[in-house]
Amino acid sequence: MLQTFGVIGAGVMGTDIALDLAGYGYKVILKDLHEEVILRAKEKIRREFRVYQLTQKHLKALSVDELFSRIVFTTTYEAFEEVDYIIENVTEHWETKKRVYSELREVCRDDVYYAVNTSCISITKVAALMPRPELVIGMHFMNPVPLKEMVEVIRGMHTSDETVSVAEEFLQSCRKTPVVVNDFPGFVTNRVLMLMINECIWAVQDRVSKPQDVDKIFRMGFGHKMGPLATGDLIGLDTILNSLYTLYEQFNDPKFRPAPLLVKMVDAGLLGRKSGKGFFEYTRKG
Numbered sequence: 001m002l003q004t005f006g007v008i009g010a011g012v013m014g015t016d017i018a019l020d021l022a023g024y025g026y027k028v029i030l031k032d033l034h035e036e037v038i039l040r041a042k043e044k045i046r047r048e049f050r051v052y053q054l055t056q057k058h059l060k061a062l063s064v065d066e067l068f069s070r071i072v073f074t075t076t077y078e079a080f081e082e083v084d085y086i087i088e089n090v091t092e093h094w095e096t097k098k099r100v101y102s103e104l105r106e107v108c109r110d111d112v113y114y115a116v117n118t119s120c121i122s123i124t125k126v127a128a129l130m131p132r133p134e135l136v137i138g139m140h141f142m143n144p145v146p147l148k149e150m151v152e153v154i155r156g157m158h159t160s161d162e163t164v165s166v167a168e169e170f171l172q173s174c175r176k177t178p179v180v181v182n183d184f185p186g187f188v189t190n191r192v193l194m195l196m197i198n199e200c201i202w203a204v205q206d207r208v209s210k211p212q213d214v215d216k217i218f219r220m221g222f223g224h225k226m227g228p229l230a231t232g233d234l235i236g237l238d239t240i241l242n243s244l245y246t247l248y249e250q251f252n253d254p255k256f257r258p259a260p261l262l263v264k265m266v267d268a269g270l271l272g273r274k275s276g277k278g279f280f281e282y283t284r285k286g
């Protein structure tokens with residue numbers, strides 16, 4: 001039975017996943033590189049827990065202390081021999097992910113499952129780094145995790161049927177709906193979403209329209225809950241850029257070339273919500 005989850009990376013996704021899993025009674029070890037990131041993660045989980053409690057029935061009866069008693073915050077791999085399942089959420093950058101998997105294979109038991117939370121990186125390529133590639137699967141959570149029911153589950157070339165079943169059962173235990181797809185650049189979600197966000201950025205760059213109006217067209221014209229540029233800010237513009245580079249390289253297709261305005265914004269540190277400013281401004285970072 002899966003009891004303890006190692007959640008690697010305490011950024012936008014890792015913090016929400018730790019909160020969500022702990023809310024469903026799982027023990028979580030949340031690891032990032034630096035103490036300051038861990039402190040920010042604690043603060044974010046505490047803040048967001050109160051917000052999610054308003055709408056999530058299962059969180060209403062839980063106190064913040066109970067939630068925190070289920071999460072170990074750390075910058076080391078010390079307790080990782082007790083981990084049954086890894087959910088990896090480090091930066092969308094191949095060399096960064098590669099380093100993390102080379103560390104995990106040294107510290108985790110042989111029977112541990114690995115869920116790669118990635119926007120576009122190949123699950124098959126990550127699995128090739130591991131001694132048992134059949135235990136590696138893609139788990140593309142939607143943001144914000146506690147509010148989004150659908151999870152795109154990606155079957156790598158070597159992912160076993162048992163690994164898929166275990167992933168589906170675990171997600172259902174957290175009231176998620178898994179949709180299983182095959183490993184291909186960007187899967188279904190980001191093959192389409194990244195193109196759409198990028199094309200909207202090109203439209204702003206070409207002065208066709210302002211960010212507010214681009215998003216208004218999608219919200220009011222197409223009934224989207226959130227416009228593409230606000231979605232880009234929510235995801236993180238650095239993650240959008242890295243995803244576009246990956247799609248561009250893997251498909252070898254110029255339709256994925258990032259808009260120079262996106263590159264410039266990332267260079268300037270305008271990353272969206274996590275930095276306080278992207279296409280729109282936010283009163284609080286994170």
Ligand SMILES: NC(=O)c1ccc[n+]([C@@H]2O[C@H](COP(=O)([O-])OP(=O)(O)OC[C@H]3O[C@@H](n4cnc5c(N)ncnc54)[C@H](O)[C@@H]3O)[C@@H](O)[C@H]2O)c1
Pocket residue numbers: 008009010011012013014031032033034037088089090091092093096099100117118119120140141142143234235236239274
């Ligand atoms: N942001 C989204 O909306 C979203 C949605 C679905 C999937 N994803 C994917 O999830 C992954 C994480 O995205 P994010 O938005 O949380 O990124 P982020 O930049 O907010 O956080 C990444 C975290 O990883 C940490 N990290 C880097 N190297 C590490 C290491 N060696 N060990 C431990 N931690 C390390 C960083 O310090 C940072 O805190 C990416 O692959 C991304 O493509 C993101």
